[in-house]
Amino acid sequence: MDSTVSAVARLEPVPPATPRLTLRDRLAMAVMVSGGWWMALIFTAIAPILSAMGGALGGEKNGYWIGQLTMTIPDIGIIVGGPLVGLLIERYSARMVLFASFALYAVAGSAGMIVDDGFSMLSTRLLVGFSGAGIATATTALIGNRFEGQTRVKALGYWSAFGALGGVLSVMAAGQVAAIGGGWHAPFSLYGLAAIPLIVAFFVLPARKRDAVKPEKEQAPSVWNLWPLYLGMIPIYVAVFMTGVQLSFLLGADRIDDPVTQSWVIGAASAGSFLGAFSFAYLQPRIGNRGTMLTFIGLMALGNLLMPLTANPILMGLGGAMNGAGGGMANPFFAAILIERAPIAARGRAIGLLYTTQFFGEFMNPFVVTPLASLLGIHGAFLAVSALLAAGGVGVATYRKRLG
Numbered sequence: 001m002d003s004t005v006s007a008v009a010r011l012e013p014v015p016p017a018t019p020r021l022t023l024r025d026r027l028a029m030a031v032m033v034s035g036g037w038w039m040a041l042i043f044t045a046i047a048p049i050l051s052a053m054g055g056a057l058g059g060e061k062n063g064y065w066i067g068q069l070t071m072t073i074p075d076i077g078i079i080v081g082g083p084l085v086g087l088l089i090e091r092y093s094a095r096m097v098l099f100a101s102f103a104l105y106a107v108a109g110s111a112g113m114i115v116d117d118g119f120s121m122l123s124t125r126l127l128v129g130f131s132g133a134g135i136a137t138a139t140t141a142l143i144g145n146r147f148e149g150q151t152r153v154k155a156l157g158y159w160s161a162f163g164a165l166g167g168v169l170s171v172m173a174a175g176q177v178a179a180i181g182g183g184w185h186a187p188f189s190l191y192g193l194a195a196i197p198l199i200v201a202f203f204v205l206p207a208r209k210r211d212a213v214k215p216e217k218e219q220a221p222s223v224w225n226l227w228p229l230y231l232g233m234i235p236i237y238v239a240v241f242m243t244g245v246q247l248s249f250l251l252g253a254d255r256i257d258d259p260v261t262q263s264w265v266i267g268a269a270s271a272g273s274f275l276g277a278f279s280f281a282y283l284q285p286r287i288g289n290r291g292t293m294l295t296f297i298g299l300m301a302l303g304n305l306l307m308p309l310t311a312n313p314i315l316m317g318l319g320g321a322m323n324g325a326g327g328g329m330a331n332p333f334f335a336a337i338l339i340e341r342a343p344i345a346a347r348g349r350a351i352g353l354l355y356t357t358q359f360f361g362e363f364m365n366p367f368v369v370t371p372l373a374s375l376l377g378i379h380g381a382f383l384a385v386s387a388l389l390a391a392g393g394v395g396v397a398t399y400r401k402r403l404g
Contacts, residue, residue: 028204031197032146033155035139036163036331038105038194041170042074042132045191046112048175049184056184057118066118073122077129078136078359085134086352090345094141095205101134102198109191128191135194137352142205144339144347152339153281156332160277164328167270221343223350229341230357233334235392237361238368239300239385240327243269243320245365246378247307253378254311265317272321276328284333292333293396300326301389308379331358 046053054067089097108127115121143155174187181189243266251262276296284292303322310316334354342350372381 024204027200028146029155031201031204032139032142033158033162034197035136036159036161037166037170038135038197039132040163040167041190042109042128043071044167044170045109045174045187046070047171049178049187052178052184053121057116057121062118066121069122070125073125074129074132075359075363077126077131078133079356079363081130081133082137082352082354082356082359083349084352085130085137086349088134089138089141089348089352093207094138094145094348095201095207097134098138098142098201098205099198101131101138102194102201105131105135106192106194106198109194110188112188112191113185133352133355136355137348140335140339140351140354141347144335144351150281150285153284153332153336156335157277157279157281159335160280160328160331161274163331164270164274164277164324168267168274221346223342223346223353226338226341226350226353229334229337230353232392233354233357234361234364235388236297236300236330237327237358238365239304239389240323240330241362241365242304242369242382242385243323245362246369246373246381247316247320249373250307250378250382251313251316254316256311256313256316261313265313265320268317269320269324269327272324273328275321276325277332278328279325280329280332283329284336289333289337290396292329294393296326296329296333297389297393297396298326299323299329301386301393304382304386304389308382 050067050071051063053070054063054065057063058066085097085101104127108124108131111124112121115124140156140159143152143159147155170190174190177186177190178184180186247266247269248262251257251265256262256265276299280292283295287295299322303319303324303326306319306322307316310319335351338350338354339347369381369385372384376384
């Protein structure tokens with residue numbers, strides 16, 4: 001009898017044990033999902049010192065423009081750098097590009113601690129934007145290459161969630177560093193902290209063997225078939241940045257001019273972005289791609305509808321949080337779709353173009369919304385964006401092609 005039981009036990013398949021994550025695995029995951037944090041820091045580290053820095057570099061006459069350009073010129077580095085970084089990843093690997101990007105980010109960013117003229121400042125800020133595109137694209141590509149299924153979905157959600165959380169915490173940290181350090185140069189030291197994940201990455205991201213080069217030269221796969229996805233992303237990201245670019249003007253039109261009130265109303269969008277990104281990992285497996293897309297478009301449509309219909313700061317903050325939550329879900333959603341649909345050999349370019357498209361949407365927001373505001377007023381512009389989002393949601397709901 002015992003021998004029979006033993007024989008049956010040997011025939012029954014034994015479920016594989018779930019591998020335990022080692023400290024090295026956890027550190028590698030931390031490096032990869034930190035990409036969103038470093039992207040947010042590009043802009044938030046200098047937010048509290050823009051006026052002081054502008055006055056010091058440009059004087060009373062040119063200080064405003066120097067300050068504004070210092071904040072916006074990294075966008076150009078990101079927009080231009082996205083596709084270039086993607087090509088570098090395909091040629092040299094995401095790991096090597098990540099090392100180089102962290103090093104450039106730390107050096108170019110912390111250069112602001114000693115720079116005292118406008119041209120040098122703008123030059124280093126352009127490099128910070130380019131290196132930020134490298135960090136974002138490389139970390140996203142590493143997530144796509146090293147994880148599958150729900151682990152990948154969770155990692156992409158955490159990437160965006162850490163970016164939103166970093167946007168809130170780094171602004172407060174920058175203000176404290178400026179106060180303690182005694183001037184506007186001090187917050188630039190925060191960029192130097194990128195040396196920490198650089199050192200950690202050397203030890204926890206081992207090089208992978210590359211396939212032997214085949215004698216015949218193969219044509220690189222194209223990402224041209226993904227153009228409808230990128231085209232559809234542009235209006236989404238124009239809407240995502242309604243809170244960051246336009247909400248202050250809406251608050252001003254409603255006579256809510258107090259900087260403290262404006263800061264927390266606008267900051268509610270960052271809190272919403274964190275919640276949206278964090279919830280993506282749990283919603284997407286349950287409602288699929290179509291359901292996820294309808295959810296974040298619906299949240300953004302409702303948020304942009306609520307904000308202009310009330311002059312109550314709390315309700316406006318709620319609307320901003322809804323728009324932020326939609327944007328927080330959109331970021332990992334599009335990353336996951338591109339990783340899934342792009343040829344493996346073209347993932348670098350596909351992901352690089354993702355970040356180019358995101359920041360192009362931010363860049364285009366004033367050019368789209370300003371004419372609407374001139375025609376309909378700032379309240380009407382928000383309502384128009386809400387209506388366009390709702391129409392887009394109807395299109396997604398009735399689109400026959402399978403989205404998942």
